[in-house]
Amino acid sequence: MDEIVRQAMAKWPNVPHCYGWLALDRRGQWRMRDEQAQTEGTAGDPIRHTALIAFIARNYTSDDAGRWYFQNGPQRVYVSLAYAPFVVRLTWDATANDGRGAPVLTDQLGKTFVPQACLLDEDGSVAFVGTKAEGEANAPLALLHDHDIDLLTQVSDLAQAFEVAETADNTADAKAAVRLHWCNGDSGDSLPLATVHAGTLPQTYGFERDPQAPAD
Structure with a gap:
């Protein structure tokens, strides 16, 4: 500040x-x-x-x-x-990962957003759960800019991960096993992936979409 x-x-x-x-x-x-x-x-x-x-x-x-x-x-x-407290753009850093490249997320504040999980809602919107800051009750949530979804499909196995998530047994262990793999082959990281309903996200991640003035 x-x-x-x-x-x-x-x-x-x-x-x-x-x-x-x-x-x-x-x-x-x-x-x-x-x-x-x-x-x-x-x-x-x-x-x-x-x-x-x-x-x-x-x-x-x-x-x-x-x-x-x-x-x-x-x-x-x-x-x-409109959706979440943060909106991120996806770029590709060709120099990372010993030259193998890596995806980079940057939020609307110009800061690097480090994802811990990926969410896919009922309308096909992609969101990322970030790292919870010390002293904060909830992890930050960021919506991926819709122009970058095509790039995400190129640098990850989003389509395959979504198919696995949709067909997984309806058990906590099965859902937790679904991963979104970044990069190509075995290089890079992977994130837990879950399918969600957009309307549940404010309560889950502790934010309000439309703050209202208190009644007089």
Whole structure:
């Protein structure tokens, strides 16, 4: 968090929170939702200003209730999430793995996202479970940008893993044995893979998709 933000919070500790005006879409774009967008239920306008995007990224965090927000000076601007708190892009690092290459995930904040598991929902959306930070109750969840699903199928055995997951015995041991293998052959890593329902993810991973202002 920016030091100037910390100072503003200390100077004005009781500024009312803001709800509904900022959103994170399924492609990792921050969107400004004015009164008209909120009334009409539209996505809002993408934020293009580079410095503002960087400012949001540096001051993006969550509260104890799993509501993600941008700390704008002394004010919390709560974020409506189209799917998850993070959206990742997939690239291929040809120099990793002793030249064999490796996939790299980068979130909308510009940070490397280290996956611990892969999820595939009922609509074909792919999400990754990250590493739980010290002191955090839940692991972070990131949606894979839909433009990168084709690349994922090229650098992993997503289709085969999904088929195994769909046909596995409905037991915990069988489901836990399903793996998504990265890279080619035996090189690289593998991740647990599970099929999920998108609507269950907020409760499972402890976040709110649409924070609401408390009733008066």
